[in-house]
Amino acid sequence: MRRVVVTGLGMVSPLGVGVQNNWERLIKGESGLRGITSFDVSDLPAKIAGQVPRGPTAEGLFNADDHVSTKDQRKMDEFIVLAIAAAREAVADSGWVPQTDEEREKTGVMIGSGIGGLIGIYEGSITLHEKGPRRISPFFIPASLINLASGHVSIMYGFKGPNHSAVTACSTGAHAIGDAARLIMWEDADVMLAGGTEAAVSRLGIAGFSSARALSTGYNDRPSEASRPYDKGRDGFVMGEGSGVVVLEELEHAKRRGAKIYAEVIGYGMSGDAYHITSPPEDGNGGFRSMRNALKRAGVDPSGIDYINAHGTSTPLGDEIELGAVKRLFGSAIETVSMSSTKSAIGHLLGAAGAVEAIFSIKAINDGIVPPTLNLDDPSDSCLGVDLVPKRAKEKRVKAALSNSFGFGGTNASLVFKEFK
Amino acid sequence: MSDIAERVKKIVIEHLGAEEAKVTENASFIDDLGADSLDTVELVMAFEEEFGCEIPDDAAEKILTVKDAIDFIKANAAA
Numbered sequence: 493m494r495r496v497v498v499t500g501l502g503m504v505s506p507l508g509v510g511v512q513n514n515w516e517r518l519i520k521g522e523s524g525l526r527g528i529t530s531f532d533v534s535d536l537p538a539k540i541a542g543q544v545p546r547g548p549t550a551e552g553l554f555n556a557d558d559h560v561s562t563k564d565q566r567k568m569d570e571f572i573v574l575a576i577a578a579a580r581e582a583v584a585d586s587g588w589v590p591q592t593d594e595e596r597e598k599t600g601v602m603i604g605s606g607i608g609g610l611i612g613i614y615e616g617s618i619t620l621h622e623k624g625p626r627r628i629s630p631f632f633i634p635a636s637l638i639n640l641a642s643g644h645v646s647i648m649y650g651f652k653g654p655n656h657s658a659v660t661a662c663s664t665g666a667h668a669i670g671d672a673a674r675l676i677m678w679e680d681a682d683v684m685l686a687g688g689t690e691a692a693v694s695r696l697g698i699a700g701f702s703s704a705r706a707l708s709t710g711y712n713d714r715p716s717e718a719s720r721p722y723d724k725g726r727d728g729f730v731m732g733e734g735s736g737v738v739v740l741e742e743l744e745h746a747k748r749r750g751a752k753i754y755a756e757v758i759g760y761g762m763s764g765d766a767y768h769i770t771s772p773p774e775d776g777n778g779g780f781r782s783m784r785n786a787l788k789r790a791g792v793d794p795s796g797i798d799y800i801n802a803h804g805t806s807t808p809l810g811d812e813i814e815l816g817a818v819k820r821l822f823g824s825a826i827e828t829v830s831m832s833s834t835k836s837a838i839g840h841l842l843g844a845a846g847a848v849e850a851i852f853s854i855k856a857i858n859d860g861i862v863p864p865t866l867n868l869d870d871p872s873d874s875c876l877g878v879d880l881v882p883k884r885a886k887e888k889r890v891k892a893a894l895s896n897s898f899g900f901g902g903t904n905a906s907l908v909f910k911e912f913k
Numbered sequence: 914m915s916d917i918a919e920r921v922k923k924i925v926i927e928h929l930g931a932e933e934a935k936v937t938e939n940a941s942f943i944d945d946l947g948a949d950s951l952d953t954v955e956l957v958m959a960f961e962e963e964f965g966c967e968i969p970d971d972a973a974e975k976i977l978t979v980k981d982a983i984d985f986i987k988a989n990a991a992a
Contacts, residue, residue, distance in 0.1 A: 563930030567951075626961070630954040 496673040497912055499751040500586025500739030501851050502578040502687075506542030506732050506838045509554050510581060515855045517837075518863045519885040523716035524838045525730050531695055538707040540715040541693045542732030542839030544574065567631040568644060569609035570691035571735075574844075575641035576648065578735035579603065579685055583649065586739035586751060588683055590651070598682040600653030601642040602672040603689055603737060604664040606843030606899070609636025610692045641689050653681040661899030662803070664688045665736060665846025666907050670760035672740050682745045687737035687847035701731060704770055708806065719840075720867035721804035721811050721833035722875050729805040732839030736847030738854075755854045755909040758892070759790025765902025772810060772898060776817030779803070782904035783821050783894060790908040792892060794825035797908070799862050799888070801853045801895040804833025805840050814896065815874055830888055832881040836866035846897035850907055853893035857911045862888050917964075917990070918983050924959045925979060928952065938980040956982075964990040 503510065506524025507517045517524075524542045533539040547553030556565055559577045579601075590596045616632050634640050639657035646655050654675050658668040665688030672686035701707050708728035711718035719730045746753055762785065765778035772778060787794065800818065804811055811833075819826055834852050835841075841848055856862050868882035892910045922936045931946045942948040942956060957973045960966075964986050968976070976982050 561930055563928070566928075566955075626967075627958065629958070630951040634951075 493677045494679065495743040496676045496740050496757045497743050497746050498738050498754040498757065498854055498909070499741045499746050500582040500588070501754065501854065502581030502585065502737045503735070503848055503851055504544055504554055504574050504577050505734035505841065505848055506544060508545055508552060509577070511851060511855070513552070515852070518834060518852065519861060521864055521866060521884060522837065523866060524732070525715040525718060527712070527715055528693070533698070536695065536698050537702045537709045538698050538731070539712040540718055540730055541698070542730060542841070543693055544734055567635055568640065569612040569635045571605050571608060571689045572635070572641045572644055574691055574733070574735040575603050575687070575689035575737065576644060578687060578689065578737040579645045582685060582737040582739050586741070588739060588741070588751070596650050597652045599651040600655060600672070600675065600681040600683070601646045601651055601685045602654065602656040602658060602668045602675070603641040603645060603685065603687050604658030604660070604668045604843055605638045605641060605689050606659070606661045606664050607690065607692045607697070608638035610697055611694045612636045614694060614696045645685060651685070654684070658688070660903045660905070661901055662840065662842050662845055663897040663899035663903045663905040664843035665848065666850065666895065666897035666905035667762070667846070669738060669740070669757070669847060669850055670762070670905055670907055673757045673760060676740055676742050682742045684740045685737055686740055687735065688844040689735035690841055690843040691733045692842060693731050693733045698731060706770070706807065707731065717867050719806045719836045721802065721806045721836050721865055722815065722871050722880050723868050724870045724872055726806045726808060726811065728807055729835065730839035732841040733844070734838070734841050734848060735844050736851050738847065738851065753912045755857050756912045757907065758910045759786040759792070759906070759908030761785025761787070761789060761906045763904045765904070767902050770900050772813050772902065774813060776813040778902055778904045779814050779896065779898055780817040780821055782906045783817065783896065786894065786906035786908050790910070792908065794822040795828065797825070797829055797892050797894050798890040799853065799856050799893040800829055800831035801849045801893065802831050802833045803896040803898045804865070805835055806833070810898070812872065812874060814898070815878065819878070826878055830862045830879045830881050830886070832863055832865040834863050836864070846895065846905065849897070850895050850909070853895045854909050857890045857893055857909060860887055860889050861885055862890065917986055920963060921960065921979060921982050921986065924963060925956065928956050928959055936979060938983065939978060941978050943977070960986060966990045
């Protein structure tokens with residue numbers, strides 16, 4: 493089977509614009525979570541989120557005009573704008589510019605989203621109700637469709653290979669990267685842009701997840717303390733938004749053009765819980781099988797994994813169940829692995845989470861440093877004997893990293909990245 | 914009445930991101946100003962909103978240039 497490596501990275505998150513900026517702030521232990529001021533939260537139980545810091549480019553903030561013309565911004569929901577921003581960084585970083593039709597036809601895009609154009613659908617519904625169907629924009633549908641993130645990126649760059657989208661709730665980003673890698677292995681493409689994007693932080697989004705009893709509501713006055721995976725005081729996740737995109741490339745293709753290689757994608761595992769629409773089974777067997785399948789594909793034992801970027805959303809039940817599954821799978825190797833949840837700093841980016849966290853896992857391999865689990869003041873009893881990298885990043889040689897993503901519907905994906913030499 | 918022409922041109926410039934100098938009365942939305950079929954639908958909706966009139970689909974299909982829009986609105990609009 494052909495080998496697949498990562499040759500470009502791009503990211504927009506609540507910690508800001510750009511991979512390096514994000515990584516430095518993450519390692520310093522900074523939080524991207526804030527009180528929501530962009531819409532009315534007075535009647536919402538959760539009043540905090542991880543929102544992309546928007547404003548002038550000169551101040552290092554996210555400015556949509558840098559990525560998409562104002563004319564075209566009307567034709568796409570925010571999740572597409574964020575995906576374009578991340579894709580632009582990843583493509584520029586990779587240096588890949590296809591020159592021939594054949595090269596363009598062998599370059600594809602698979603950027604997914606969990607929810608897609610929620611904000612546009614919400615606003616469209618209000619327009620329909622107040623002004624009638626004749627006032628619905630002809631761009632309403634293409635602005636909201638999830639696969640239009642991949643569509644716009646392919647149109648921008650002329651990438652004519654596979655054009656696809658994963659849609660698996662909070663596992664989307666991981667599934668996109670894993671599936672895109674397989675498209676390269678099977679020679680459907682030589683290069684794939686893969687990742688996830690989400691922009692669902694809105695009154696409707698917060699109301700929906702609140703009703704599902706998924707969000708933190710006890711830290712509205714202390715936003716940066718609200719996401720506290722594995723801590724006894726955790727009470728739900730904090731919604732986030734953003735996008736992560738990686739450039740995946742067939743190894744020999746990358747070598748031939750002298751590309752910088754960040755890491756190799758060596759493992760990808762999937763599973764279904766077949767249990768409940770929003771809750772994982774208590775024994776965590778879905779997450780267990782997803783990780784086990786990824787390690788089997790990678791051909792490494794648990795002892796070969798130095799870092800796990802956990803799904804770790806900060807929900808009372810979910811964190812406990814994932815930790816239990818990791819302990820069961822890793823056995824005595826639990827003593828040497830470090831596991832952290834970067835959702836403690838940026839919240840839960842839903843469909844973008846798996847992609848952003850894959851990038852953090854790759855950066856841990858490259859820089860020999862594992863990011864912290866913020867706010868881990870008082871770990872749950874089950875955490876005993878597990879290095880959850882509380883509060884401060886730490887230096888550690890990471891040769892291989894595992895990144896977990898579990899989503900509503902009982903859909904699980906795990907990725908394994910390995911250092912490339 | 915020149916007011917109507919100015920308001921039409923302003924909407925065209927905003928919605929199509931077109932250069933002001935190119936938005937002449939004879940300019941065709943699709944051939945000269947880079948619009949596609951969806952852009953023209955949105956443009957007609959913007960005219961309806963601005964001038965408080967209804968432009969039926971069969972009339973909208975005949976609005977191909979800036980002048981077509983100005984003429985239709987002059988003949989049909991309340992404001």
